[in-house]
Amino acid sequence: MPHVLVLNASYEPLGVVPLRRALVLVLENKAVCLEESGAFLHSATVTVPAPSVVRLKRFVRVPYRGPVPLTRRALFARDGGRCMYCGAVATSVDHVIPRSRGGLHAWDNVVASCRRCNHVKADRHLVELGWRLRHKPAPPTGLAWRIIGTGHRDPRWLPYLQPYGAEDAMARIDGISA
Structure with missing residues (x-):
């Protein structure tokens, strides 16, 4: 409808x-x-x-209403549907600082990622892999x-x-x- x-x-x-x-x-x-x-x-x-x-x-x-709620759909819209690590089509959500290492489920720690990057990164920090984000994650405004x-x-x-x-x-x- x-x-x-x-x-x-x-x-x-x-x-x-x-x-x-x-x-x-x-x-x-x-x-x-x-x-x-x-x-x-x-x-x-x-x-x-x-x-x-x-x-x-x-x-x-x-x-x-407070800040924009963090949803999968809004996250993919913020990141343009692209992996924040390699630029491929994003299919999953990844925590920059893994939750297993104290990372929060918040706009500035969550990014869209492709399946491959999410699997390779697993629960490691970006520094350990030598990776960089294409853009710094931030909550959407407006x-x-x-x-x-x-x-x-x-x-x-x-x-x-x-x-x-x-x-x-x-x-x-x-x-x-x-």
């Missing part, structure tokens, strides 16, 4: 919801459709264009990462996410797809 980007009344991205939920918001006059997906939804009496981006009519106060980290994306969302740091993230994700 397709997903829809939901914006606050101030155009701040709030989240991604299933198409059915977005359509209910529009039909109940709680949201306005800003972008259409090109598809149409039919009922017995009405044909409605399927939304891709909706904006709420009333402002919703969102409490502070509100757009909450949306992009879900894995649901649509090119029509980019203009609404750009002010919140989406350009870099979308470019990295497009690198995964290519």
